[in-house]
Amino acid sequence: MTELLNTLYIQTPGTSLHLDGDTVRAFHPDDDADAKPRRVPLVRIDHLVAFGGVNVSQELQLRCAADGRSVTYLTSNGRFRMRTVGPATGNPLLRQAQHRAADDPAHRLAISVAMIAGKIHNSRQVLLRTARDSSGFRQTALRASAELIAGRLELLRTADSTGEVFGVEGITARDYFAALPHLVTQAKEWKVAGRSKRPPTDPVNCLLSFLYGMLRGAVHGALEQVGLDPYIGFLHGVRAGKPALALDLMEEFRPLLADRLAFTLLNRRELGIKDFDHLPNGAYQLTDDGRKKVFTAWQQSRQRTWPHAYLGREVEAALLPLVQARLLARHLRGELAAYQPWMVN
Amino acid sequence: MTPPAEGGSGIREVPLSALEHYAYCQRQTALIHVEQVWDESAETVRGDLSHTTVDLPGITRRAGVTVVRSLPVGSEQYGLRGVCDVVEFTGEVATPVEYKVGRYQPGGPAELQLGGQALCLIEAGFDVPLGHIYSVAERRRHPVTIDDALLQQVIEAAEAVRRILDSPTLPLARNDKRCRRCSLRDACLPEATDGRSRPLLELFAPRPLGTWRD
Ligand code: SF4
Numbered sequence: 208m209t210e211l212l213n214t215l216y217i218q219t220p221g222t223s224l225h226l227d228g229d230t231v232r233a234f235h236p237d238d239d240a241d242a243k244p245r246r247v248p249l250v251r252i253d254h255l256v257a258f259g260g261v262n263v264s265q266e267l268q269l270r271c272a273a274d275g276r277s278v279t280y281l282t283s284n285g286r287f288r289m290r291t292v293g294p295a296t297g298n299p300l301l302r303q304a305q306h307r308a309a310d311d312p313a314h315r316l317a318i319s320v321a322m323i324a325g326k327i328h329n330s331r332q333v334l335l336r337t338a339r340d341s342s343g344f345r346q347t348a349l350r351a352s353a354e355l356i357a358g359r360l361e362l363l364r365t366a367d368s369t370g371e372v373f374g375v376e377g378i379t380a381r382d383y384f385a386a387l388p389h390l391v392t393q394a395k396e397w398k399v400a401g402r403s404k405r406p407p408t409d410p411v412n413c414l415l416s417f418l419y420g421m422l423r424g425a426v427h428g429a430l431e432q433v434g435l436d437p438y439i440g441f442l443h444g445v446r447a448g449k450p451a452l453a454l455d456l457m458e459e460f461r462p463l464l465a466d467r468l469a470f471t472l473l474n475r476r477e478l479g480i481k482d483f484d485h486l487p488n489g490a491y492q493l494t495d496d497g498r499k500k501v502f503t504a505w506q507q508s509r510q511r512t513w514p515h516a517y518l519g520r521e522v523e524a525a526l527l528p529l530v531q532a533r534l535l536a537r538h539l540r541g542e543l544a545a546y547q548p549w550m551v552n
Numbered sequence: 553m554t555p556p557a558e559g560g561s562g563i564r565e566v567p568l569s570a571l572e573h574y575a576y577c578q579r580q581t582a583l584i585h586v587e588q589v590w591d592e593s594a595e596t597v598r599g600d601l602s603h604t605t606v607d608l609p610g611i612t613r614r615a616g617v618t619v620v621r622s623l624p625v626g627s628e629q630y631g632l633r634g635v636c637d638v639v640e641f642t643g644e645v646a647t648p649v650e651y652k653v654g655r656y657q658p659g660g661p662a663e664l665q666l667g668g669q670a671l672c673l674i675e676a677g678f679d680v681p682l683g684h685i686y687s688v689a690e691r692r693r694h695p696v697t698i699d700d701a702l703l704q705q706v707i708e709a710a711e712a713v714r715r716i717l718d719s720p721t722l723p724l725a726r727n728d729k730r731c732r733r734c735s736l737r738d739a740c741l742p743e744a745t746d747g748r749s750r751p752l753l754e755l756f757a758p759r760p761l762g763t764w765r766d
Contacts, residue, residue: 516753
């Protein structure tokens with residue numbers, strides 16, 4: 208069984224990371240000279256994420272590459288900059304199969320439909336669960352949204368192009384985010400209207416964007432680990448520099464792995480308004496402290512398990528992207544009749 | 553992990569480690585050597601071992617015995633290639649020692665790998681009457697007699713592995729009790745790949761609220 212390993216996030220600018228035997232050692236010029244050096248054994252880490260201003264020694268990068276660990280570099284706002292991986296892994300036959308599927312409209316359609324069906328299903332679960340735990344108007348509104356979304360599955364059934372699937376996805380996302388004020392209990396405090404992305408103009412959307420970034424990193428890494436090409440997608444069109452397959456595969460994870468976590472953090476007031484900076488252009492950004500809280504919550508949420516309707520067993524959140532990337536690989540290699548999205552039950 | 557390659561003789565070379573995987577499960581052989589699934593636990597353990605017990609490549613001599621660590625070996629005739637953890641040379645006699653993390657299993661997969669090393673050393677001109685499997689868990693050596701039966705088994709297994717490496721499809725998953733202890737289980741998904749068809753998900757019917765915990 209793949210051991211559940213941790214991702215090491217380093218965000219304090221000025222920190223440098225070094226290889227020290229079989230450990231990562233963190234150093235910062237402001238460190239107390241007498242304090243114990245901060246070390247993490249490499250065997251406990253599967254992935255290293257360095258935010259802006261963090262320096263990773265070449266020796267450590269080489270060791271990570273040799274062991275099959277990736278190192279991802281993000282800006283301090285969580286934007287992707289680069290990622291280092293070891294020698295290419297995976298089977299060229301798998302990549303060929305992926306490219307053939309991406310060139311075949313019917314095959315693209317079938318895989319896209321499955322992924323979006325998974326997303327719609329999991330979105331409904333978020334709405335239904337929140338409805339169950341609320342009352343009155345809020346409950347009625349959430350149930351109505353869930354109903355609305357259920358109806359979209361019919362459109363998906365009859366979709367005959369990826370364009371149409373994209374359309375269904377768009378409408379469903381709109382319906383779902385229209386319920387945002389009911390999903391976040393203190394919505395009034397935060398003036399949440401719906402989904403706003405570039406830049407996020409309220410804390411809820413800021414948090415969602417941040418968590419999607421984390422999720423995208425996890426999915427991208429899982430695809431690479433399995434030997435799939437993250438840039439050749441089925442639903443999202445292929446465009447230079449756009450990890451289309453990572454975006455495709457992310458869809459089914461968003462509602463439960465990112466949205467639900469965001470709502471929980473806000474509803475339990477584990478994150479407050481002081482964890483966000485309100486910038487002069489109206490945008491919101493997590494403070495260093497806020498980001499730290501989100502990392503901790505994200506890391507904890509990765510340890511829990513979720514039921515998997517197709518496999519009929521529980522799977523750790525951290526392994527879900529890997530398991531789904533593998534189900535996709537198995538399908539493309541002809542071992543599974545259809546791609547089976549992750550559906551919670 | 554060493555990917556299979558063409559040897560000088562033109563036949564596809566079989567990594568010695570693949571013999572051991574093959575003895576455990578045919579699909580595992582293909583996952584590691586064709587799909588290049590990275591076996592985290594195995595690789596990590598190997599790394600740990602090389603740092604402590606087996607140490608870096610090197611040669612030591614004592615009282616007529618030359619001990620070589622991390623010795624690359626190969627067989628042109630049978631298309632084998634690999635690295636021996638430790639080989640002790642005394643005159644014309646070579647004794648391979650293979651390090652294993654777990655307990656020794658008589659007749660287990662490790663013996664096949666040891667037999668493969670012996671085959672390579674024999675082709676290099678040495679006598680190999682005996683090998684050892686060192687169990688790190690038990691901290692002791694277990695002698696294994698290298699006889700014709702074992703060597704024959706190795707030759708047949710190498711042929712079978714070559715067929716797996718050349719096939720564009722993977723062998724079916726076993727989905728039996730062996731899978732529970734298998735480190736590749738998450739990569740293999742034996743529940744879904746054992747060739748018995750599971751019902752596929754109904755994608756378009758709304759599903760009732762699940763029992764997932766929060
Ligand atoms: S999980 Fe089972 S079938 Fe798959 S490689 Fe392991 S032992 Fe073989």
